[in-house]
Amino acid sequence: MPDLDEFLTLEELQAxxxxxxxxxxxxxRLETVGTSSEGRPIELLTIGHGATPVLLLGVPxxxxxxxxxxxxxxxxxxxxxDALRARLDVTLYAIKVSDPDGLVLNxxxxxxxxxxxxxxxxxYRPPHHEQVEWSxxxxxxxxxxxxxxxxxxxVMRVMLRVRPRMLYSxxxxxxxxxxxxxxxxxxxxxxxxxxxxASQALPLHRGEPEVPYLxxxxxxxxxxxxxDATYDYLAExxxxxxxxxxxxxxSSDDWLGRLGKVFSLVCELPYYTAPGLEDTxxxxxxxxxxxxxxxxxVEAIHAECARSFTGLDPPDHRxxxxxxxxxxxxxxxxxxERAHAGTPAYAREATRAEALDATVCRAFYHMLYLGxxxxxxxxxxxxxxxxxLRGRVAELAAEIECASALRVLPLRRLVAVQAGAGLxxxxxx
Numbered sequence: 001m002p003d004l005d006e007f008l009t010l011e012e013l014q015a016x017x018x019x020x021x022x023x024x025x026x027x028x029r030l031e032t033v034g035t036s037s038e039g040r041p042i043e044l045l046t047i048g049h050g051a052t053p054v055l056l057l058g059v060p061x062x063x064x065x066x067x068x069x070x071x072x073x074x075x076x077x078x079x080x081x082d083a084l085r086a087r088l089d090v091t092l093y094a095i096k097v098s099d100p101d102g103l104v105l106n107x108x109x110x111x112x113x114x115x116x117x118x119x120x121x122x123x124y125r126p127p128h129h130e131q132v133e134w135s136x137x138x139x140x141x142x143x144x145x146x147x148x149x150x151x152x153x154x155v156m157r158v159m160l161r162v163r164p165r166m167l168y169s170x171x172x173x174x175x176x177x178x179x180x181x182x183x184x185x186x187x188x189x190x191x192x193x194x195x196x197x198a199s200q201a202l203p204l205h206r207g208e209p210e211v212p213y214l215x216x217x218x219x220x221x222x223x224x225x226x227x228d229a230t231y232d233y234l235a236e237x238x239x240x241x242x243x244x245x246x247x248x249x250x251s252s253d254d255w256l257g258r259l260g261k262v263f264s265l266v267c268e269l270p271y272y273t274a275p276g277l278e279d280t281x282x283x284x285x286x287x288x289x290x291x292x293x294x295x296x297x298v299e300a301i302h303a304e305c306a307r308s309f310t311g312l313d314p315p316d317h318r319x320x321x322x323x324x325x326x327x328x329x330x331x332x333x334x335x336x337e338r339a340h341a342g343t344p345a346y347a348r349e350a351t352r353a354e355a356l357d358a359t360v361c362r363a364f365y366h367m368l369y370l371g372x373x374x375x376x377x378x379x380x381x382x383x384x385x386x387x388x389l390r391g392r393v394a395e396l397a398a399e400i401e402c403a404s405a406l407r408v409l410p411l412r413r414l415v416a417v418q419a420g421a422g423l424x425x426x427x428x429x
Contacts, residue, residue, distance in 0.1 A: 061126075087427075
């Protein structure tokens with residue numbers, strides 16, 4: 001694997017695909033399978049002629065581009081390595097960028113020095129109902145979602161056409177350890193994942209799970225879930241109809257799994273980590289206490305976002321819809337977490353990793369929406385407010401870095417784990 005020190009733009013990724021097809025015309029094919037809501041092409045790169053169809057989905061969330069580098073590496077590797085291609089016997093279908101419009105909105109942090117502050121000030125993530133990953137059609141109890149995002153509809157057409165036996169949705173997280181999602185229990189594969197992560201000197205995630213209702217299959221490996229699990233958790237925690245809080249569809253794995261037998265995998269990689277996220281010693285507080293402390297902190301950040309967003313009067317824009325959705329729906333999601341923290345599982349003593357994750361890492365993700373409000377203030381010409389918001393984001397980022405001893409992880413090692421995990425799973429496909 002080559003050294004990697006930056007991400008590629010949409011234009012660079014498209015040019016790379018064309019160059020690969022030109023270099024390996026008998027192995028690589030490129031086609032446009034749809035267009036984004038802003039008219040950008042969604043391209044499918046096909047590698048090889050093997051018996052097992054496999055679909056790799058890049059940029060299912062536009063602030064998660066590690067997978068684009070993974071696809072750059074894997075597509076070229078399968079073109080160049082005849083023995084590996086014959087051994088795996090797969091046809092690889094790769095959508096490098098499933099949300100091209102969203103990736104373009106994140107291009108401000110893809111090059112140059114990478115830090116939490118630069119990331120936050122140039123960050124964009126769509127509301128759930130516009131996300132490729134969470135806008136697949138679903139009917140569940142009171143939830144009915146039948147209008148997938150235009151980009152999701154393009155992915156659905158590819159799924160229906162190629163009927164993959166394996167789906168690898170190339171996500172990455174932000175500030176945590178490495179963890180995985182899988183649709184089926186495969187203990188030997190999970191052990192291999194652990195060895196792979198250790199080989200790259202990366203930490204497994206030992207903090208709190210991404211959402212409270214995950215099913216653990218192995219350390220840092222969780223069962224994939226659809227929107228039904230989210231619905232049931234919110235219904236139980238809030239005691240009300242959760243459909244308005246969700247307002248979106250189900251996941252790629254959940255929708256595809258209804259078409260036939262498929263093994264789905266996700267490898268969540270952090271941009272940043274901290275030594276404390278590996279520390280399983282007692283923290284001196286309960287899980288409940290740590291979670292409630294963290295919730296109080298993120299509720300304060302949410303309140304800042306809401307106050308600053310009110311009165312901006314921004315145009316109908318992707319950033320506007322993202323912030324509006326965050327401001328409207330977060331209070332009930334946090335209320336559900338607060339209620340869930342009252343369950344017996346949270347009475348035990350927290351590990352230091354769990355406490356750090358709950359009290360510091362959670363704040364990192366909410367800070368990013370304050371960065372989106374900053375971008376909107378700049379967009380509408382409210383530069384005084386924008387400068388104030390920029391200063392506040394810088395203050396929060398500095399607090400988080402100081403409280404955690406945060407460190408930036410090398411891209412090459414992250415891509416090695418995501419590509420390696422994919423190859424290990426392909427070998428068992």
